[in-house]
Amino acid sequence: MSKLKKIFPYLYVLPAASFITVLFLYSAVFTLYISFTNWKGYGQAEWVGLANYIRFFQDPVLLTSFTNTILWVVATLLIPVGLGLILSVVLQNMWGHAVFKNIFYLPYGISLTITAIIWGFLFSPLGINSLLAELGIHWKVDWLNTPPYNTYSMIMASIWQSTGTNMILFLVGLQSLPKDPFEAAMIDGASRFRTFISVTVPLLKPYTIVVAGMALVNSFKVFDIIWVMTQGGPYRSSETLAVTMYRESFVLANMGQGSAVSMLLTVMVFLFSWLYLRKTIQKGEDA
Amino acid sequence: MTRAIRKTFVQASVVLLALLWVAPVLIVIINAAKSTKEFRQSKFWELPADWAIVDNIEQVLFRTDLGRGFVNSIVYGCLGAGFAIALAALAAFALTNLKIKGAFYWFLLIYSGTLFPFQMYLIPLFKMYSGINLYNSMLGLTLFYIGICIPFCLFVLRNYYMTFPKDYVNAAQLDGCSDFQTFLYLFVPQSLPPFFVLFLLQFTWIWNDLIFGLVLSRDEEVRPVMASLAQMTGMYSGTGMPTLLMGALIASLPTLLLFFGLQRSFMQGLAINVKD
Numbered sequence: 075m076s077k078l079k080k081i082f083p084y085l086y087v088l089p090a091a092s093f094i095t096v097l098f099l100y101s102a103v104f105t106l107y108i109s110f111t112n113w114k115g116y117g118q119a120e121w122v123g124l125a126n127y128i129r130f131f132q133d134p135v136l137l138t139s140f141t142n143t144i145l146w147v148v149a150t151l152l153i154p155v156g157l158g159l160i161l162s163v164v165l166q167n168m169w170g171h172a173v174f175k176n177i178f179y180l181p182y183g184i185s186l187t188i189t190a191i192i193w194g195f196l197f198s199p200l201g202i203n204s205l206l207a208e209l210g211i212h213w214k215v216d217w218l219n220t221p222p223y224n225t226y227s228m229i230m231a232s233i234w235q236s237t238g239t240n241m242i243l244f245l246v247g248l249q250s251l252p253k254d255p256f257e258a259a260m261i262d263g264a265s266r267f268r269t270f271i272s273v274t275v276p277l278l279k280p281y282t283i284v285v286a287g288m289a290l291v292n293s294f295k296v297f298d299i300i301w302v303m304t305q306g307g308p309y310r311s312s313e314t315l316a317v318t319m320y321r322e323s324f325v326l327a328n329m330g331q332g333s334a335v336s337m338l339l340t341v342m343v344f345l346f347s348w349l350y351l352r353k354t355i356q357k358g359e360d361a
Numbered sequence: 362m363t364r365a366i367r368k369t370f371v372q373a374s375v376v377l378l379a380l381l382w383v384a385p386v387l388i389v390i391i392n393a394a395k396s397t398k399e400f401r402q403s404k405f406w407e408l409p410a411d412w413a414i415v416d417n418i419e420q421v422l423f424r425t426d427l428g429r430g431f432v433n434s435i436v437y438g439c440l441g442a443g444f445a446i447a448l449a450a451l452a453a454f455a456l457t458n459l460k461i462k463g464a465f466y467w468f469l470l471i472y473s474g475t476l477f478p479f480q481m482y483l484i485p486l487f488k489m490y491s492g493i494n495l496y497n498s499m500l501g502l503t504l505f506y507i508g509i510c511i512p513f514c515l516f517v518l519r520n521y522y523m524t525f526p527k528d529y530v531n532a533a534q535l536d537g538c539s540d541f542q543t544f545l546y547l548f549v550p551q552s553l554p555p556f557f558v559l560f561l562l563q564f565t566w567i568w569n570d571l572i573f574g575l576v577l578s579r580d581e582e583v584r585p586v587m588a589s590l591a592q593m594t595g596m597y598s599g600t601g602m603p604t605l606l607m608g609a610l611i612a613s614l615p616t617l618l619l620f621f622g623l624q625r626s627f628m629q630g631l632a633i634n635v636k637d
Contacts, residue, residue, distance in 0.1 A: 082540065086455030087467050089514060090448045094474040101485035102477050108484060115488075133418050174480055176621075177379045180386065183620035185569035187587040188609045191594060192385050195392070195602060204404060204526070229551060234382065287456075298571045302507040302591050319480045329484050336480040343478055 094274070109333035115323075126334035135310045136335075139318040142225055143294065143342075146314055149229045150177040150236065155286050157233070158240025163274055165241070166248055175245070178238040181183030186235060190302035193231035194218065197303075218304050221311035227301050228312065235299075236292075241286050248274075283354045290350060294343050315339045393417060393606035400603045417607040426581035427608045430589030434568050435615075436499065439587055441506030441562035446556055448507070449514030454544045457522040458530055468519060474512040483576050490577055497579045505573060510563040521555050522548065561623060565616050586612050 109126055130136045147203030161178060165171045165219035181189065196202055197217035206213065217227045255277065259269045275282075297316040300306055306313035306321060313321065315335055383456070386611035392405055403409070422428040452471065456464045488506065495501030525548070533543045567585075574588030581589065590612055597605035 080460070083455050083459035083461045086451045086459065086540075086544075087461065087471075090452040090471050090511050091467065093448070093504075093511055094471050097486065097505065097508040098477070098482055099470075101482040101489075104485035104488075105481045161375070161378075164371055168372060168375065174375060174379050177383050180383070180617075183617040184613050185571075185587055187569070187571050187590055188613050191590065191605060191609045192389050194594065195606065196385060196388070200602070202406060205406065208404065212433075234385065237616040238382075266368075296481070298591075299585075301571070301575075302594055303530065316478070316480055320483070320575075321570070323484055324487075333484055336478065339478050339480055 105333045105336050108329055109337045111330045113329045113333075115327045115329045122330065126331050127338075128330065129334075130338065135313070136318065138311060139315055139335075140311040140338075142312060143314040143316075144208050146229065146296050147290065147293045147346075150232055150296070151286060151289050153229075154237040154240050155282070155289050157237050157242050158285070159275075159278070159282070161237070161241045162244035162248055163270055166245070175241070178241050180238065181235045182239045182242070184235065186232075186298035187302055189231050190228075190299045191233040193227065193234070193299075194303045197227045214273075219308050221308075224304050224308075224312040228303050231299055231303070232296065236289070240289070243285050244278065244281060247277060247278050251277050286348060287347070287354075290346060291343060294339060294346070315342075387608060388608050393603055393610050395603050397601065397603055413603070414607075417603055418611070420604050421608045421611055425593060425604065425608065426584065426589045427593065427612065429581050429587040430584050431612065432501065433582075433584060434586035437502055438564040438567045439504050440503050440569045441510055442560045444503075445510030445563060446505045446514050446518075446559050449511050450518050450549070450552060450556070451544070452511075453515055453518035453522050456519055457525070458543075459540060468515070471515050472512050474508070479572065483538050483572070487574075487576055496577060497583050499583055502574070502577055502583065502585065505577060506567045506570075509573075510566065514559050514563065518552065519556055519561060521552065525551070562617055565619065568616055584619065 110121060110123060112120035112122045112125070130140070165174055165178075168174065184192075199216070202217070203214055215223050218224050253273075255273050256269065259273050264272065274339065291356040295316050295322065296314055298311060300314060300317050301320065304312045310318075310321070315338060319332050319335040319339065322328040322335060388405055391408060392400060394412050394414045394417070395409040396411055396416065399409055399411055399413070420429075426479060428609065452467075455461060456468055461467060490496040490501050529547065530543060533547050538546065570585060571587040571591055574585035575591065578584045578588065584592070590608055592603055593608060597608075600614070
């Protein structure tokens with residue numbers, strides 16, 4: 075009886091643990107295995123060793139996808155985080171700040187799919203270009219069909235969607251900061267800009283680390299915006315690794331290649347997270 | 362003097378940026394209200410002469426797949442978030458208050474579900490689901506959404522339950538409560554605020570999901586709302602634009618309402634995210 079009773083506590087954990095094990099942990103191992111095969115999604119999987127990985131160095135499509143991913147990561151790490159930080163500081167004591175906060179925050183309530191539909195319309199010939207023509211500017215780029223403008227356009231959409239979230243996170247951070255250093259800076263006659271650089275930024279660092287870390291991890295996985303706006307086209311010029319993975323696996327039925335792309339993505343996310351954490355923790359210790 | 366000028370400049374930039382930020386939403390609303398004919402003939406910044414809002418809503422809800430997707434996603438969101446919170450709460454309670462060997466490793470095992478990029482799960486889930494008739498079924502998608510929401514819920518609730526005073530639990534057990542009664546009558550009533558915030562966050566996640574909806578379903582009867590919308594873009598991005606934009610507006614309503622209706626809870630939720 076008492077032996078049986080010892081098992082009871084585990085029964086509380088078991089449902090959650092089984093969900094995770096069956097759906098995700100098993101899946102991760104399976105993807106690793108498939109990445110060494112030429113599986114098509116049906117029939118037998120044939121072992122092909124590193125062939126799917128070697129293709130990264132040979133296939134221009136995969137190389138483009140890789141460089142696009144890096145571009146996305148850098149752009150969405152710098153702009154929405156930087157802009158979010160600046161906005162949070164400026165809006166903290168500006169007139170009408172409640173209205174402005176809500177405006178910048180609004181896109182956070184809009185999904186990435188819908189963001190893509192909105193900006194897909196704006197970058198279509200009926201959108202911005204028709205406004206430019208009306209203003210007498212006939213510099214017409216077919217935004218979504220011309221690389222590299224298609225990637226820039228989609229990054230713009232992503233910035234619009236994510237800046238507000240970062241701003242709110244920084245505002246939460248700003249509210250938690252001690253007042254004394256700011257008063258001291260004011261008494262010393264520091265300009266607002268100087269105060270921002272020398273007081274606000276260093277004090278906000280723990281928040282910046284988290285916000286930038288979240289932006290970093292998310293930026294590697296960007297899929298929705300691209301799939302809806304260009305499907306990675308034209309001619310696969312605007313794919314990122316997440317889109318390439320989907321196309322190879324579920325459009326072209328190259329499950330083996332798709333799995334290898336997933337693996338590369340995972341390795342990149344882990345590597346960057348590790349480097350990022352190591353660097354930020356080291357810096358924290360130095361300070 | 363220069364200081365005042367600089368301040369004005371900064372504030373003017375913010376106002377300008379805010380206009381830029383709100384413009385896309387206004388443009389969508391204006392154009393979602395136009396008839397197809399008027400959309401073709403007018404410029405996107407011109408207000409509609411004939412408001413075709415009702416027609417377009419009718420079109421979206423009854424003549425596209427979106428109405429069904431909307432209902433499906435409400436089901437997925439409620440069941441997925443609800444069951445995930447329930448299962449995570451049970452596990453969190455046991456891991457913090459019952460005798461379990463290697464409790465921290467159990468936690469790591471479950472939390473590791475969020476470790477990998479989601480792309481790692483797509484192919485195996487597709488294969489697994491095809492093999493056991495869960496592909497293209499509401500049950501299959503619901504089970505998936507429950508699973509994907511568990512790790513984060515567990516993380517938050519475990520942190521929350523660790524702060525519960527042990528005396529509290531001991532007193533309950535002295536009074537003759539079984540473990541499960543302790544959970545049900547002591548822990549659950551105390552957890553309603555985090556349950557609420559978690560429900561909002563996870564419902565939003567499920568509502569906004571695109572990729573798993575695309576991979577795990579095929580028919581409109583099963584498709585979640587974002588996958589239906591993405592499917593529509595191809596067909597409607599030409600002259601059917603007002604319908605598509607109206608669809609986008611309707612599909613944004615639940616999350617926007619949640620957001621602005623319950624902004625404070627969301628701020629709390631974001632604060633939880635930061636502590637993650």
